[in-house]
Amino acid sequence: MxxxxxxxxxxxxxxxxxxxxxxxxxxxxxxxVLRRLDAVLASTKAQVLEAASGQPETLNRVAAVHVHSEITGRSVV
Incomplete structure (x- = not known):
């Protein structure tokens, strides 16, 4: 401490x-706030990054949020 x-x-x-x-x-x-989000989503970070690496650079925000929500089981909106 x-x-x-x-x-x-x-x-x-x-x-x-x-x-x-x-x-x-x-x-x-x-x-x-950013650190808290990082801590909450840490367990699925590798999966999200892997999924994102296969997506085109032009993937829009709505699609990105959907992909993230599917992987984590959490809504980020």
Whole structure:
């Protein structure tokens, strides 16, 4: 736990020069959400990446969400 706390404080120190304290939320919150999504979907990541590698680059967003939902069993919409 101590390592996590020092890690978080080190990140806060890094942000101090780039952002005002009132702006931290606009940086931290989006990355927190992305990390949470990454953690929730980690068990199916390999399957999703494999399925995506066989799809054309022009696959539209709706089709991509459908493929992802089929693999994970979760709706991302």
């Amino acid at each position: 101590v390592n996590h706390v020092s890690f978080i404080w080190n990140i806060a120190e890094s942000l101090r020069g780039l952002f005002k304290p009132s702006e931290y939320g606009s940086v931290v919150l989006p990355f927190t």
